[in-house]
Amino acid sequence: MPLAFADRLNNVETSAIRELFKLLGKPGIISFAGGFPDSAMFDVAGIRAASERVLAEEPGAALQYGATEGYQPLREQLATFMQGKGVAGLAPEQLIVTTGSQQALDLLGKTMIDPGDKVIVEGPTFLATIQCFRLYGAEVISAPVDGEGVQPDALERLIVEHHPKLVYLIPTFGNPSGATLSLERRKRVLELAARHQVLVVEDDPYGDLYFGEAPPASLLALSAQVPGSREWLAHCGSLSKVLSPGLRVGWLIAPPELLARAVMCKQFSDAHTSTFAQATAAQYLKSGAMPATLAHVRTVYAERAQAMGDALRAELGDAVEFVQPRGGLFLWVRLTGARGQERDAGALAKRAIDKGVAFVPGTPFFSQNPDAATLRLSFATADVAKIREGVARLGQALKG
Amino acid sequence: MPLAFADRLNNVETSAIRELFKLLGKPGIISFAGGFPDSAMFDVAGIRAASERVLAEEPGAALQYGATEGYQPLREQLATFMQGKGVAGLAPEQLIVTTGSQQALDLLGKTMIDPGDKVIVEGPTFLATIQCFRLYGAEVISAPVDGEGVQPDALERLIVEHHPKLVYLIPTFGNPSGATLSLERRKRVLELAARHQVLVVEDDPYGDLYFGEAPPASLLALSAQVPGSREWLAHCGSLSKVLSPGLRVGWLIAPPELLARAVMCKQFSDAHTSTFAQATAAQYLKSGAMPATLAHVRTVYAERAQAMGDALRAELGDAVEFVQPRGGLFLWVRLTGARGQERDAGALAKRAIDKGVAFVPGTPFFSQNPDAATLRLSFATADVAKIREGVARLGQALKG
Numbered sequence: 001m002p003l004a005f006a007d008r009l010n011n012v013e014t015s016a017i018r019e020l021f022k023l024l025g026k027p028g029i030i031s032f033a034g035g036f037p038d039s040a041m042f043d044v045a046g047i048r049a050a051s052e053r054v055l056a057e058e059p060g061a062a063l064q065y066g067a068t069e070g071y072q073p074l075r076e077q078l079a080t081f082m083q084g085k086g087v088a089g090l091a092p093e094q095l096i097v098t099t100g101s102q103q104a105l106d107l108l109g110k111t112m113i114d115p116g117d118k119v120i121v122e123g124p125t126f127l128a129t130i131q132c133f134r135l136y137g138a139e140v141i142s143a144p145v146d147g148e149g150v151q152p153d154a155l156e157r158l159i160v161e162h163h164p165k166l167v168y169l170i171p172t173f174g175n176p177s178g179a180t181l182s183l184e185r186r187k188r189v190l191e192l193a194a195r196h197q198v199l200v201v202e203d204d205p206y207g208d209l210y211f212g213e214a215p216p217a218s219l220l221a222l223s224a225q226v227p228g229s230r231e232w233l234a235h236c237g238s239l240s241k242v243l244s245p246g247l248r249v250g251w252l253i254a255p256p257e258l259l260a261r262a263v264m265c266k267q268f269s270d271a272h273t274s275t276f277a278q279a280t281a282a283q284y285l286k287s288g289a290m291p292a293t294l295a296h297v298r299t300v301y302a303e304r305a306q307a308m309g310d311a312l313r314a315e316l317g318d319a320v321e322f323v324q325p326r327g328g329l330f331l332w333v334r335l336t337g338a339r340g341q342e343r344d345a346g347a348l349a350k351r352a353i354d355k356g357v358a359f360v361p362g363t364p365f366f367s368q369n370p371d372a373a374t375l376r377l378s379f380a381t382a383d384v385a386k387i388r389e390g391v392a393r394l395g396q397a398l399k400g
Numbered sequence: 401m402p403l404a405f406a407d408r409l410n411n412v413e414t415s416a417i418r419e420l421f422k423l424l425g426k427p428g429i430i431s432f433a434g435g436f437p438d439s440a441m442f443d444v445a446g447i448r449a450a451s452e453r454v455l456a457e458e459p460g461a462a463l464q465y466g467a468t469e470g471y472q473p474l475r476e477q478l479a480t481f482m483q484g485k486g487v488a489g490l491a492p493e494q495l496i497v498t499t500g501s502q503q504a505l506d507l508l509g510k511t512m513i514d515p516g517d518k519v520i521v522e523g524p525t526f527l528a529t530i531q532c533f534r535l536y537g538a539e540v541i542s543a544p545v546d547g548e549g550v551q552p553d554a555l556e557r558l559i560v561e562h563h564p565k566l567v568y569l570i571p572t573f574g575n576p577s578g579a580t581l582s583l584e585r586r587k588r589v590l591e592l593a594a595r596h597q598v599l600v601v602e603d604d605p606y607g608d609l610y611f612g613e614a615p616p617a618s619l620l621a622l623s624a625q626v627p628g629s630r631e632w633l634a635h636c637g638s639l640s641k642v643l644s645p646g647l648r649v650g651w652l653i654a655p656p657e658l659l660a661r662a663v664m665c666k667q668f669s670d671a672h673t674s675t676f677a678q679a680t681a682a683q684y685l686k687s688g689a690m691p692a693t694l695a696h697v698r699t700v701y702a703e704r705a706q707a708m709g710d711a712l713r714a715e716l717g718d719a720v721e722f723v724q725p726r727g728g729l730f731l732w733v734r735l736t737g738a739r740g741q742e743r744d745a746g747a748l749a750k751r752a753i754d755k756g757v758a759f760v761p762g763t764p765f766f767s768q769n770p771d772a773a774t775l776r777l778s779f780a781t782a783d784v785a786k787i788r789e790g791v792a793r794l795g796q797a798l799k800g
Contacts, residue, residue: 111406244464
């Protein structure tokens with residue numbers, strides 16, 4: 001008799017992207033497949049200085065067990081950081097530190113989702129969110145997205161039809177869509193939350209990575225303008241894309257009764273996030289280095305995004321359509337099939353590997369009704385020369 | 401309409417110990433209530449040297465996203481560490497790194513437990529294990545324990561009666577019992593696992609903290625001697641009690657099909673454990689400092705355990721009975737009620753706070769049939785003078 005596993009595992013299927021990632025080890029491949037920042041952007045000197053201060057000034061606390069809610073100096077720094085992004089009056093006690101924002105999603109699932117519950121996400125959305133919620137037995141409904149983010153009318157129809165436990169959105173520089181919800185739509189979404197009394201989860205790992213003008217304020221910041229919306233809003237933040245994923249520092253802001261239950265669930269999930277990593281992040285934020293780090297990252301990614309957009313237009317022409325990203329890490333492409341060219345991104349991905357370039361086909365990012373003509377390109381981890389060469393290879397793959 | 405939370409939250413009750421911990425802030429209190437090591441034992445210089453090497457030699461990898469299975473250099477060091485404790489031939493691929501061993505428990509729950517499943521634990525056992533498994537809907541059955549650990553005959557009867565999904569044991573210096581499963585019983589437990597085809601989970605955070613002779617080898621090490629047992633055995637390890645809880649580095653060793661599913665669940669729980677913390681732990685283990693650190697910690701805790709046992713006998717006499725611990729952090733006491741003295745540890749805890757000493761009553765550590773006369777004392781965090789003073793206060797509390 002083999003081991004008998006829990007039924008929840010039957011809801012999840014992870015092979016699609018894993019199979020692809022196995023091919024990435026091929027020598028000489030240029031990868032646009034990753035969902036991570038460029039290691040060369042890390043402020044190693046600043047992080048080293050922060051961790052040295054931690055071990056000089058607060059070793060006992062930083063190496064000991066800590067409060068499940070988070071290391072208090074970090075909660076204070078993060079509250080200040082969020083205030084700087086327009087979230088007026090946020091107290092440290094209104095956020096908890098999570099082990100990356102992935103854990104915030106897991107805690108929301110554990111706290112909110114019963115088997116058979118429905119949740120609404122964007123189509124497409126972050127793959128690990130779909131799987132995370134499915135592990136708690138959720139039926140994941142897909143709401144349509146365009147270049148301005150989720151469509152509020154369609155979203156409202158789905159809310160009325162499905163009575164979801166929550167609505168999960170990446171309103172700013174979405175993964176994988178790259179789309180940013182317009183200011184008008186942000187207010188509409190907040191009104192929907194309040195009117196239909198449905199929890200809206202705003203995942204915001206990319207909002208600081210804008211290339212020109214800053215994006216509209218977060219749903220959290222805007223909730224002050226929409227009566228009754230704040231009590232139906234949770235917000236997930238992360239240092240992974242702007243400072244370092246390896247610290248695994250994210251945070252969750254939510255109404256008090258939800259936050260208290262998330263803390264209880266976190267207590268039995270990992271007790272607390274690494275205090276050493278939390279204290280290091282707190283010292284880093286306190287040092288005042290973050291604005292310069294952000295400015296640097298924005299400049300580099302902006303240049304790469306521009307290079308990728310230019311190369312795509314030059315090399316692939318009318319075979320592709322996309323919205324030029326104004327921030328984030330991703331460029332979302334639709335194969336048009338013009339002049340009989342390839343429209344299946346999965347088939348193209350296999351040919352692309354042969355030509356020495358990798359990307360992720362769009363299908364796995366849809367919880368329902370996948371668009372097989374879509375694909376995600378990351379412009380974050382290759383330099384401009386590699387981006388041009390990689391897109392040229394993509395052009396060759398498209399030609400067969 | 402308020403937020404509607406998941407039903408699983410109804411299975412968990414966390415107030416018992418929290419209420420007590422609120423009182424610990426009282427000035428001048430001597431606490432035997434903690435479940436943590438003494439911060440003064442941390443090898444801060446060694447950890448600083450390790451983290452400096454990490455940021456000098458491998459900053460890109462240590463600050464980047466990492467494999468869900470764990471940072472490979474740490475998996476290699478941990479495999480070597482376990483080999484040194486008698487687990488012959490353990491490959492790095494046979495273990496995954498977890499965010500503290502608490503996460504290993506959570507992943508076992510997520511992977512194995514359906515609502516209504518039964519699991520067997522020791523009575524008493526680690527409180528957070530009971531709650532963690534209950535959050536997945538488990539019915540937690542309690543198996544009787546004596547000074548030599550769980551009683552195999554009783555355990556077998558419970559296995560036959562309840563067909564549990566898993567049996568969870570802390571065989572060495574148990575929390576809170578302090579008991580150590582004898583060698584003979586270890587072999588019996590492994591035979592039960594193989595015969596009844598039931599997963600046994602060995603949680604071993606304290607095994608390295610022995611005071612004189614080393615305890616019997618772990619179930620994992622012994623499984624090589626009991627045919628068929630290894631495939632029904634999971635083992636949770638941790639650096640929290642021996643090096644630093646703040647790093648949040650634990651590990652899980654389990655049969656391949658279980659380990660693969662735990663990795664999948666971890667992917668959607670926190671993606672991976674802090675690479676910075678993992679790389680620091682790996683460099684620390686590689687430095688060769690661990691044996692000296694362990695020797696130091698053992699010496700200090702042994703002295704404190706002896707002082708606490710001596711003081712209890714001197715100050716409380718026949719009002720208490722206990723087995724003198726041979727390792728770990730805890731001394732488990734039963735109030736005898738001799739000569740009409742207090743037998744209710746909860747009542748005593750309140751009076752003890754008034755006298756300036758704190759401990760945790762035993763009741764919450766039982767998933768069933770609590771013994772209200774029991775209490776847990778930690779000898780780890782107070783020095784010998786404080787231990788003597790604290791036990792004297794306990795004696796005063798007992799007298800009224």
